[in-house]
Amino acid sequence: MSNTSTFSYREQILNGIIKENTIFRLALSLCPSIAVTNNLKNGVIMGVAVLFVQVMVNITISLMRNFIHPKVRLPIFMLVISGWVTVTDMTLAAAVPDVYGKVGLYIQLIVAFASILARAEAFASKNSFMPSMADGLGSGLGFLFALTVISLFRELLGKGSLWGYHIVNAKPLLIMILPTGGFFAVGILMAAFNWIDARHGKKSAHASH
Amino acid sequence: MGNEFIKLFELIISASLINNFVFTRFLGLCIFFGVSKKMETAVGMSITFTAVMIISAAMSWIVFSFIMVPLEITFLKIIVFIGVVAGLVQASDTIMKKVSPGLYYKLGIYLALISTNCIILAVPLINVGEKYTFTQSLAFGFGSGLGFALALVIMASIREKLELADVPAVFKGLPMAFISAGLIALAFTGFSGLIKL
Numbered sequence: 001m002s003n004t005s006t007f008s009y010r011e012q013i014l015n016g017i018i019k020e021n022t023i024f025r026l027a028l029s030l031c032p033s034i035a036v037t038n039n040l041k042n043g044v045i046m047g048v049a050v051l052f053v054q055v056m057v058n059i060t061i062s063l064m065r066n067f068i069h070p071k072v073r074l075p076i077f078m079l080v081i082s083g084w085v086t087v088t089d090m091t092l093a094a095a096v097p098d099v100y101g102k103v104g105l106y107i108q109l110i111v112a113f114a115s116i117l118a119r120a121e122a123f124a125s126k127n128s129f130m131p132s133m134a135d136g137l138g139s140g141l142g143f144l145f146a147l148t149v150i151s152l153f154r155e156l157l158g159k160g161s162l163w164g165y166h167i168v169n170a171k172p173l174l175i176m177i178l179p180t181g182g183f184f185a186v187g188i189l190m191a192a193f194n195w196i197d198a199r200h201g202k203k204s205a206h207a208s209h
Numbered sequence: 210m211g212n213e214f215i216k217l218f219e220l221i222i223s224a225s226l227i228n229n230f231v232f233t234r235f236l237g238l239c240i241f242f243g244v245s246k247k248m249e250t251a252v253g254m255s256i257t258f259t260a261v262m263i264i265s266a267a268m269s270w271i272v273f274s275f276i277m278v279p280l281e282i283t284f285l286k287i288i289v290f291i292g293v294v295a296g297l298v299q300a301s302d303t304i305m306k307k308v309s310p311g312l313y314y315k316l317g318i319y320l321a322l323i324s325t326n327c328i329i330l331a332v333p334l335i336n337v338g339e340k341y342t343f344t345q346s347l348a349f350g351f352g353s354g355l356g357f358a359l360a361l362v363i364m365a366s367i368r369e370k371l372e373l374a375d376v377p378a379v380f381k382g383l384p385m386a387f388i389s390a391g392l393i394a395l396a397f398t399g400f401s402g403l404i405k406l
Binding site: 027028029030031032034035075078079082083085086089090105108109111112113114175178179180181182183184186187188190191192194195198 | 232233234235236237238239242284285287288291292295326327330331334335338377378379380383384385386387388390391392394395397398
């Protein structure tokens with residue numbers, strides 16, 4: 001997390017996607033991960049919206065960082081975030097009205113995401129333009145990745161279809177579409193992440209010793 | 210008058226049980242999983258939450274109908290509401306510190322947590338979206354607070370027991386909390402046919 005030549009864009013982005021994945025690792029911004037993921041299309045659109053807001057907020061904050069007085073930084077961050085959220089909200093309402101009808105409330109609530117404020121505070125307010133963009137890209141992609149996996153899992157099992165196209169002919173598990181399925185899916189995927197992590201950790205420990 | 214009262218009662222029931230914020234609308238999950246580890250914190254959080262929710266519903270309704278609609282700036286509702294909520298939380302923090310230090314000592318920490326919580330923001334947004342009147346907004350805020358309190362208390366009592374249970378290693382902690390929340394959500398779907406609005 002420094003501005004020196006050792007900064008690696010690749011590492012920063014990967015860090016956001018895997019090591020500090022917003023949903024599976026940090027357990028932040030959980031609301032949409034269950035609310036909008038009962039089909040793939042909603043999940044992906046929500047993920048893209050968050051990715052866009054995160055990158056734009058990081059860019060804006062890093063450009064303004066020398067002009068913000070530290071005492072009033074939080075209200076200013078909130079203002080920047082809600083500005084970008086309003087932009088996203090209006091764009092989606094005009095571009096994809098059918099999806100917006102279902103995910104609209106959650107798009108507006110991106111403004112209260114702890115993860116976006118956290119990245120702005122912890123990274124973008126201290127780093128220059130390009131690293132901040134990379135950081136936002138990593139964190140946003142991590143969120144998009146999580147939403148995509150969860151909604152893929154739920155739509156495939158719950159409806160037997162993907163992106164609205166019918167794929168499996170067996171009787172679907174209705175429970176995965178219901179609220180319950182959302183909690184189950186996130187719980188199981190979190191456990192899977194832990195499991196992979198534990199195995200991976202063991203392997204790399206063996207390799208280094 | 211009697212009819213009006215029944216409408217309000219229905220609204221409270223629907224906001225707290227049928228459209229429970231945690232289990233059917235999935236809002237406030239971060240706080241829900243964050244503070245449900247212990248019964249004591251869960252109860253403190255619920256009380257603070259319900260109070261702030263009712264006041265913020267009232268405040269934002271007044272700001273929306275008397276300032277934003279006449280000026281035709283309703284498209285700024287996200288920015289304005291987050292300002293109202295943050296200001297309100299800050300104000301109640303200061304007032305509580307002066308008026309009742311004992312209560313502040315107990316509940317103050319939850320107040321700070323609330324300011325960036327999605328439920329507190331969602332209540333005004335839904336009120337505006339559904340075009341509720343002033344009393345209906347208050348009823349909706351109260352019902353939502355009640356529903357959230359119910360969810361928190363149920364979850365906290367389950368998680369206190371889970372601490373002692375023998376859970377597979379990879380499921381320890383949050384994953385198991387999610388599975389339990391799923392099971393409670395399944396029970397809550399039973400409320401879905403209770404009343405029709």
